Amino acid sequence: xxxxxxxxxxxxxxxxxxxxxxxxxxxxxxxxxxxxxxxxxxxxxxxxxxxxxxxxxxxxxxxxxxxxxxxxxxxxxxxxxxxxxxxxxxxxxxxxxxxxxxxxxxxxxxxxxxxxxxxxxxxxxxxxxxxxxxxxxxxxxxxxxxxxxxxxxxxxxxxxxxxxxxxxxxxxxxxxxxxxxxxxxxxxxxxxxxxxxxxxxxxxxxxxxxxxxxxxxxxxxxxxxxxxxxxxxxxxxxxxxxxxxxxxxxxxxxxxxxxxxxxxxxxxxxxxxxxxxxxxxxxxxxxxxxxxxxxxxxxxxxxxxxxxxxxxxxxxxx
Amino acid sequence: xxxxxxxxxxxxxxxxxxxxxxxxxxxxxxxxxxxxxxxxxxxxxxxxxxxxxxxxxxxxxxxxxxxxxxxxxxxxxxxxxxxxxxxxxxxxxxxxxxxxxxxxxxxxxxxxxxxxxxxxxxxxxxxxxxxxxxxxxxxxxxxxxxxxxxxxxxxxxxxxxxxxxxxxxxxxxxxxxxxxxxxxxxxxxxxxxxxxxxxxxxxxxxxxxxxxxxxxxxxxxxxxxxxxxxxxxxxxxxxxxxxxxxxxxxxxxxxxxxxxxxxxxxxxxxxxxxxx
Amino acid sequence: xxxxxxxxxxxxxxxxxxxxxxxxxxxxxxxxxxxxxxxxxxxxxxxxxxxxxxxxxxxxxxxxxxxxxxxxxxxxxxxxxxxxxxxxxxxxxxxxxxxxxxxxxxxxxxxxxxxxxxxxxxxxxxxxxxxxxxxxxxxxxxxxxxxxxxxxxxxxxxxxxxxxxxxxxxxxxxxxxxxxxxxxxxxxxxxxxxxxxxxxxxxxxxxxxxxxxxxxxxxxxxxxxxxxxxxxxxxxxxxxxxxxxxxxxxxxxxxxxxxxxxx
Numbered sequence: 001x002x003x004x005x006x007x008x009x010x011x012x013x014x015x016x017x018x019x020x021x022x023x024x025x026x027x028x029x030x031x032x033x034x035x036x037x038x039x040x041x042x043x044x045x046x047x048x049x050x051x052x053x054x055x056x057x058x059x060x061x062x063x064x065x066x067x068x069x070x071x072x073x074x075x076x077x078x079x080x081x082x083x084x085x086x087x088x089x090x091x092x093x094x095x096x097x098x099x100x101x102x103x104x105x106x107x108x109x110x111x112x113x114x115x116x117x118x119x120x121x122x123x124x125x126x127x128x129x130x131x132x133x134x135x136x137x138x139x140x141x142x143x144x145x146x147x148x149x150x151x152x153x154x155x156x157x158x159x160x161x162x163x164x165x166x167x168x169x170x171x172x173x174x175x176x177x178x179x180x181x182x183x184x185x186x187x188x189x190x191x192x193x194x195x196x197x198x199x200x201x202x203x204x205x206x207x208x209x210x211x212x213x214x215x216x217x218x219x220x221x222x223x224x225x226x227x228x229x230x231x232x233x234x235x236x237x238x239x240x241x242x243x244x245x246x247x248x249x250x251x252x253x254x255x256x257x258x259x260x261x262x263x264x265x266x267x268x269x270x271x272x273x274x275x276x277x278x279x280x281x282x283x284x285x286x287x288x289x290x291x292x293x294x295x296x297x298x299x300x301x302x303x304x305x306x307x308x309x310x311x312x313x314x315x316x317x318x
Numbered sequence: 319x320x321x322x323x324x325x326x327x328x329x330x331x332x333x334x335x336x337x338x339x340x341x342x343x344x345x346x347x348x349x350x351x352x353x354x355x356x357x358x359x360x361x362x363x364x365x366x367x368x369x370x371x372x373x374x375x376x377x378x379x380x381x382x383x384x385x386x387x388x389x390x391x392x393x394x395x396x397x398x399x400x401x402x403x404x405x406x407x408x409x410x411x412x413x414x415x416x417x418x419x420x421x422x423x424x425x426x427x428x429x430x431x432x433x434x435x436x437x438x439x440x441x442x443x444x445x446x447x448x449x450x451x452x453x454x455x456x457x458x459x460x461x462x463x464x465x466x467x468x469x470x471x472x473x474x475x476x477x478x479x480x481x482x483x484x485x486x487x488x489x490x491x492x493x494x495x496x497x498x499x500x501x502x503x504x505x506x507x508x509x510x511x512x513x514x515x516x517x518x519x520x521x522x523x524x525x526x527x528x529x530x531x532x533x534x535x536x537x538x539x540x541x542x543x544x545x546x547x548x549x550x551x552x553x554x555x556x557x558x559x560x561x562x563x564x565x566x567x568x569x570x571x572x573x574x575x576x577x578x579x580x581x582x583x584x585x586x587x588x589x590x591x592x593x594x
Numbered sequence: 595x596x597x598x599x600x601x602x603x604x605x606x607x608x609x610x611x612x613x614x615x616x617x618x619x620x621x622x623x624x625x626x627x628x629x630x631x632x633x634x635x636x637x638x639x640x641x642x643x644x645x646x647x648x649x650x651x652x653x654x655x656x657x658x659x660x661x662x663x664x665x666x667x668x669x670x671x672x673x674x675x676x677x678x679x680x681x682x683x684x685x686x687x688x689x690x691x692x693x694x695x696x697x698x699x700x701x702x703x704x705x706x707x708x709x710x711x712x713x714x715x716x717x718x719x720x721x722x723x724x725x726x727x728x729x730x731x732x733x734x735x736x737x738x739x740x741x742x743x744x745x746x747x748x749x750x751x752x753x754x755x756x757x758x759x760x761x762x763x764x765x766x767x768x769x770x771x772x773x774x775x776x777x778x779x780x781x782x783x784x785x786x787x788x789x790x791x792x793x794x795x796x797x798x799x800x801x802x803x804x805x806x807x808x809x810x811x812x813x814x815x816x817x818x819x820x821x822x823x824x825x826x827x828x829x830x831x832x833x834x835x836x837x838x839x840x841x842x843x844x845x846x847x848x849x850x851x852x853x854x855x856x857x
Contacts, residue, residue: 049495050495051491051494051495070494071491071494071495072494072495072496072497072498072499073497076495077495077496078491078492078495080488080491080492082486082488084486084488084489084491084492085489086489086492086493086507087486087489087511088510088511097493097496097498097506098496098497101493101496101497101498101502101506102497142492145492145496146495146496148496149496149497338765339673339765340675342665342669343665343669343673343675345665346662346665346666346669347666347669347677347681349658349662350662350666350681350684350685350736353729353732353733353736354684354687354688354733354736355684356703356709357696357699357700357702357703357729357733358687358699360699360702360703360708360709361695361698361699361702361703363709364702364708403605403608406601406604406605407605407608407609409601409605410601410602410605410606414598414601414602416602420848422606422609423848424844424845424847424848425609425613425614425844426609427843427844427847427848428613428617428840428844429613430787430790431790431794431840431841431843431844431847432617432794432836432837432840433793433794433795433796433813433814433817433836433840434794434796434797434814435796435814435815435817435818436620436794436814436817436833436836436837436840437616439817439821439829439830439833440616440617440619440620440833441616443619443623444615444616444619467612468612468613468616471612471613500597522689522690525689525690525691526690528692529690529691529692529693529694529695530692531692531693531694531796531797531800532693532796532797532814535818536818536821548692549692549693549694549695549797550694552692552694552695552698553694553797553800553801556698556701556801561698561701561702561705564698565698565702568692568694568695568698568699571691571692571695572691572695575687575690575691575692575695576683576687576690578690579683579686579687579690583683
């Protein structure tokens with residue numbers, strides 16, 4: 001079912017965590033709440049989960065106003081950054097927990113837990129304790145646990161934040177595949193724009209308790225609503241009031257009327273792409289992004305003088 | 319592979335330094351032995367000096383037995399009661415907030431800081447013949463229990479507090495999001511994680527209650543077969559010039575103390591089993 | 595929500611009843627007949643001597659237990675040696691052992707017929723004299739510094755000490771400049787606990803001292819003898835002094851308490 005947040009405000013003492021936030025999450029979607037630390041994204045997730053109550057506004061699950069309903073009565077599944085594994089229970093008992101609390105019959109629990117452990121590829125580890133699992137395995141267990149009670153909504157609070165880079169990438173792809181299979185309305189909170197762009201179908205960018213923009217990854221990248229979104233969602237060159245993406249700078253060895261002379265300070269080879277750190281006469285620094293071939297054809301190296309021209313630039317009207 | 323060098327020498331003087339460390343360690347262990355081990359060894363020796371038969375005789379004397387039964391019984395009751403009240407107090411101190419909480423937290427240390435004889439005298443005044451409340455618990459088992467409750471108060475509280483503080487709140491939130499009601503969260507998530515700490519605190523409280531002397535010697539009246547605990551019995555035997563009898567019962571108390579320490583070690587081992 | 599208030603008031607009520615009431619009473623009873631009688635009682639020669647004796651014993655026992663406590667803690671955490679488990683258990687023993695048993699074991703060791711009973715014959719009086727009382731006090735207050743320092747040593751690990759060694763510091767320098775500052779507050783807290791225990795000791799000292807009035811009576815023993823002699827004002831006045839020391843202890847504990855235990 002879809003989720004609707006209507007004009008929610010949440011304060012902690014003097015600190016305004018959420019300021020009149022309204023968001024619509026389509027049913028069956030995988031939406032990311034993206035923002036820097038302290039932006040309010042986790043608070044928003046917890047308000048949707050029912051772990052925090054908003055000061056104003058409403059939360060609707062489908063057509064149901066659940067604003068004042070406690071977490072246990074909302075039918076949400078939640079996954080936490082640090083796993084929140086029940087460390088005194090085995091993997092099997094962890095996953096079975098929600099079903100046991102609902103007093104489901106033993107047979108049903110057996111089947112469901114087995115099914116889920118297979119889904120998350122942890123079948124052999126059912127009798128182990130969380131402390132004996134790796135971070136990635138613990139998080140998969142947490143997911144299985146949340147899915148066990150057939151939640152209407154799946155909420156993930158920076159689920160991969162505590163894992164190392166390689167495992168993070170694996171789990172992102174894995175989550176995407178899982179969502180394709182299971183189709184539960186899913187919200188993932190993250191501060192990592194790459195993660196949001198890779199995983200989500202829709203991204204809600206949040207900053208200082210307010211929604212900056214809602215859109216697909218492509219919309220956000222190509223048509224950012226404001227400076228914050230543009231800088232947050234990808235690298236950007238800011239020159240005065242003008243913003244230029246590094247990939248929108250083209251370099252050539254010959255000047256033409258509109259291009260600017262710059263010197264190459266540093267060339268960084270990242271395998272598939274090359275980044276060039278450039279400096280203009282007046283000391284302004286620029287970052288350009290080129291393909292391998294482009295860099296090679298220019299014979300790009302430190303100290304080289306080239307001419308830079310933006311293919312595209314953005315100015316935001318206030 | 320060369321096996322001659324037992325101690326890897328990292329630089330000149332390293333061996334001398336290790337020897338110095340060993341010497342210091344040796345002196346400290348010598349200190350420990352002189353202060354604790356040698357006297358206790360003398361105790362054990364004295365208790366068997368008249369032979370095993372005499373030991374058994376002393377321990378099974380009616381008065382001694384009665385004292386021991388009373389001691390163990392009362393200590394168990396007090397320890398169990400502390401399991402409940404100690405956990406409740408720790409919970410209130412960690413999870414609740416109210417003005418003066420810091421003060422209350424400090425007050426828990428009072429039974430440790432206050433000399434036992436002062437506690438005994440004061441309890442006697444409050445609940446004995448001069449009681450402003452009109453009760454008279456002196457010379458009764460109730461008075462005994464009261465004194466023991468006073469001195470054992472901090473143990474369970476202080477054992478549970480740090481564990482409760484460290485407890486991952488997200489575990490409780492996860493349980494809640496999975497549909498568990500408040501009490502179910504406590505029963506299935508919080509309590510199992512607190513249990514080893516509670517038991518450690520209970521064990522310490524029990525040991526303290528078994529050995530307690532200063533606070534009970536005034537309020538209980540030390541009536542043999544009624545309110546005389548083992549520690550008082552031992553002191554009495556010393557005064558009656560029966561050191562063998564005193565030694566025999568003391569060895570029993572020593573064994574109980576050792577048993578409790580072993581138990582606490584086991585609880586600690588059990589508590590950390592999920593972290594390994 | 596009612597549950598929370600019920601729990602809070604239940605717990606606080608229990609504490610007030612069990613702890614605050616008695617302590618309040620001490621002050622009340624002492625000054626019941628006015629300040630003067632209490633003051634006279636507390637400044638009588640026997641009382642002053644008892645206080646002095648108590649403080650003297652603590653002044654000897656506490657530094658010794660602190661010094662050896664730190665050494666033992668380092669040995670237990672940083673060194674491996676045979677019998678380490680045994681040492682650990684022995685250090686903890688005074689916490690679980692009845693003070694009367696402690697007193698008796700010293701009585702048997704140093705008394706006539708005991709292994710060290712011969713000392714008395716050479717003019718070294720242990721029992722019924724200061725040395726015995728000091729030994730008893732050291733015994734019962736032994737564990738505290740060790741137990742406070744051990745977890746801190748374990749937690750900080752050897753990284754800093756090893757860094758100091760690679761920079762050329764000799765072991766004692768490392769100890770003085772790296773280890774000691776790291777355990778400083780744990781030692782303070784341990785000292786507070788040790789002192790409180792030493793001052794408050796009753797059962798063990800009672801047996802080894804013979805409770806000779808004016809000679810081997812500490813302040814806690816003085817409380818008892820005054821009470822048994824029906825001099826309640828004197829007994830309570832001494833209680834007030836001890837209670838004031840206890841309150842200071844509680845405040846000091848609060849100040850130095852390691853953060854893991856803080857509520």
